[in-house]
Amino acid sequence: MNALTAALIPVFGVIMLGWVLRRSNLVRAELWGGINRLSYQALLPALLFSTIATADYDGLPAGPFLIAVTLGFVVMAIVSMAFKPLIHDGPAFTSLFQGGVRWNGFVLLALAAPAFGAEGAALAALVFAPTVPLINVMCVAVLSIWGAHDEPPDFARVARRIAANPLILGCLAGLAANVSGVFQDGFIADTAALVGRAALPLILLTIGAGLDFSALRARPGILTLAVALKLIAAPLAFYALGLAFGVEGVALAVLVAVGATPGAAASYVLASEMGGDARLMAGHVTATTLLAFIAMPFWVWMAGG
Amino acid sequence: MSMLIASAFAPVFAMIALGWGVRASGLMGRDLWGGVNALNHRVLLPAFLFVLIARAEFGEAGAATLAGASTLGSLIMIALGFAAARLLRLKAAETAGLVAVAALWNLVLTMALAQRLFGPDTAGAAVVLPGVLLGAGAAVAGFAISQGAGPQAALMRMARDPVLIACVAGVAANVAGLARLPALLTPLELTAAGSMAVILLAMGAGLDFAALKGRLRALAAAALLRSLISPAIYLGLALGFGLRGEEAALLALAGGAPAAAVTYAFAADFKCEPGLVAGMITLTVLTSALTLPLVTALALMV
Known part of the structure; x- marks a missing residue:
């Protein structure tokens, strides 16, 4: 069993635990909002701050890696846009x-x-730092054009939300601490590390709680295409960009893994708010979350990781 | 020594303060914490206890002594809770609250501090297991009986409590050797890894300063029992049992920890003075922040 597969087992186990907790009503559906909020507003920013602030980037190809990963998302946006002429249903296309x-x-x-x-x-x-705003701006732009809305979207509210995104703030604070050399140990660093330790188990549980198997029946053709984009086209694009920018070793494996990660639950929230096809999005998140456990080890193995 | 204590305690109590700040500032209002509390009680705390107990080496030298001292400590605190309530002529429901707060200490805070002081492999299970079983047993039985629910209702509540189920399941897994099955334990370990921080944050969010108004005698008795008398008794027991260093400090941390947040859930379940219990928990968090570092330093010095 390679390291990635061994690491995937507990991750998959915790996601499934989240699904069981919600399905069994041990933690009812309406209670997950607070758990999600705590993870997103406090725990994940603390984890990102702690990880980035204390990381040693000397000797790591952080520059080429970040260029390749950012371009990867731009390439995937262009590839996705190429399918617009085939999909006349606007909300379905946004999903x-x-x-x-x-x-x-x-x-x-x-x-x-x-x-x-x-x-x-x-x-x-x-x-997270460069890609969270980039991806959000691209998705909001597409939803504002092709989403179904009775009233025009509130761009100011969306812009404020992107600017005040706690994940971006956590990354930027971590980068500032890393560059300036402050808060790398001591009280603040210890507290952030302790808080951050809770982030991943909680967010994995919420991912599981959000799985919706009934949504897998929504628009099977477009769903299959969207899953293929995420788990086949994206890893290939990230791999090709990595090779083009001279990214290799662990960095290349991480880059390809970024491409092969499942869809994000945030896409469902945005689709609900801005007139996308939320049910199709729920199906996509569920399908890619399950299939990523095959796709991720495969693509990382292909990249030599 | 003082630097070691400060660096261990400051982040733990900062997390409690952070939880309070997040709730009080409105960043995450009281209604949103319901889900976090449910997750804590039904999943995170049970996962933490199951992993701790399933992996414990109960056959190691010193484990039986630690368990014996912890058991005796719990029994003494139950008796003192009753004695103090009688002395103060508290009503039955108030007595149940005082006994629960005196006997059921906050194991998550204790283990968070122990791990920061002594590393992640601290052998706390021998102290935690009797403390939880006796403390939770006394709390549930007290609340049930004071409300006229009877011993059967108390037993039913205990039998379906996720925390107590996790303790029993952890012992069974330990005996059966299931700790050697990584496929079972690793997802629970990953879940348990986050439990401390979330429970401490939720503890802070649950602090209820409005509940400190009124019934000062009962509140003061709870603080006195939990933050002064209990640590003195646990430290005395440690010395009496010949325990020193890390083991003595473990017992002192258990003795001086604030009341367990789960006590409020038990009180609310039986509609037995939840407001008073919330006040007692809040006050013992504040008083233990003052006394616990001193008691721990003392335990490490003797």
Whole structure:
């Protein structure tokens, strides 16, 4: 059993535990909002801050890695847009677009340290800073054009939300601490590390709680295409970009793993708010979450990780 | 020594303060914490206890002594809770609350501090297991009986409590050697890894300063029992049993920890003075922040 597969087993187990807890009503559906909020507002920013602030980026190809990973999402946006002439249903197209572009970074964060070591975890945490605003802006733009809305979307509210995204703030604070050399140990660092330790188990449980198997029957043709975009086209694109920019070793494995991560639950929220096909999005997140446990080890193995 | 204590305690109590700040600032209002509390009680705390107990080496030298001292400590605190309530002429429901707070200490805070002081492999299960079983047993039995629910209702509540089920399942897994099955334990370990921080944050969010108004005698008795008398008794027991260093500090941490947050859930279940219990928990968190570092330092010095 390689390191990635060994790391995937507990991650998959915790996701399934989340699903069982919600399905069995041990933790009822309406209670997950608070858990999600705590993870997103406090725990994940603390984890990103802690990981990035204390990471040693000397000797890591952080520059080429970040260029390749950012371009990877731009390429996936262009590839997804190419399917617009084939899909006349606007809301369904927005879900295909989100499915092709969005990634679930938390699954990768949970795997990165055990599968790729400390340098892999450091690189995985870095991805959030440039890509969270980029992906959100692209998805909001597509939803505002092709989403179904009775009233025009509130761009100011969406822009405020992107600017105040706690994940971006956590990354930027971590980068500032890393560069300036402050808060790398001592009281603040210890507290952030302790808080951050809770992030991944909780977010994995919420991913499981959000799985919706009934949504797998929504628009099977477009769903299949969106899943293929996420788990076949995206890893290939990230792999090709990695090779083009001279990314190799652990960094290349992490880059390909970014491409092969499942869809993000945030896409469902955005689709619900901005007139996308939310049910199709729920089906995409569920299908890619399950299939990623085959796709991720395969693509990382292909990349030589 | 003082630096070691400060660096161990500051982040743990900072997390409690952070939880309070997140709730009080409205960033995450009281209604949103319901799900977090449910997850804590039904999943995270049970997962933490199951992993701790399933992996424990109960056959190691010193484990039986630690368990014996912890058992005796719990029994003494139950008796003192009753005695104090009688002395203060508290009503039956208030007595149940005082006994519960005196006997059921916050194991998550204790283990978080122990791990920060002594590393992740601290052998706390021998102290935790009797403490949880006796403390939770006394709390549930007290609340049930004071409300006229009877011993059968108390037994039913205990039999379906996730925390107590996890303790029993952990012992069974330990005896059966299931700790050697990574496929079973690793997902639970990953879940348990997050439990401490979430429970401490939720503890902070649950602090209820409004509940500190009124019934000062009962509140003061709870604080006195939990933060002064209990640590003195546990430290005395440690010394009496010949325990020193890390083992003595473990017992002192258990003795001086604030009341367990789960006590509020038990009180609320039986509609037995949940407001008073919330006040007692809040006050013991504050008083233990003052006394616990001192008691721990003392335990490490003797």
